[in-house]
Amino acid sequence: SLAAMEAVHSAIAANDLWPLLKTTFMRMSFALPGDRRVALNFDCNVAFQTQWNVAPGHWCSDVPAKESHVHFPYACLEVKTERVAVPPIWLHRLLRSEGVQEVPLFSKFLQGTAMLHSDRVRTLPDWL
Secondary structure (H helix, E strand, O other), X not given: OHHHHHHHHHHHHHOOOOOOEEEEEEEEEEEEOOXXXXXXXXXXXXXXXXXXXXXXXXXOOOOOOHHHEEEOOOOEEEEEEOOOOOXXXXXXXXXXXXXXXXXXXXXXXXXXXXXXXXXXOOOOOOOO
């Protein structure tokens, strides 16, 4: 809503906040049409870029400096389930397959901040 957008803008301006990290990735989403019980998001080609060189009046930088740009060497699989007492067997098999590792509370944005701005992170995430 417009009120929410204005509240966020006011908080950013009042606290003199600026962008610190830009995250890009390619996402593939999978779900059965009309069935929201299970949905998968597969994010690959994840990259992080610092935003120290943002020009005044712009919200992000489009030209990464080599030292401020890193690629994340893994893909991320996000599983969303709604009202599923017992997950489908195919989902259970997928999550137990080789190459899939559960990382509770994983955040691409926290990962990028920890990789590029470790001096600003008080406690590194458990998965690092």
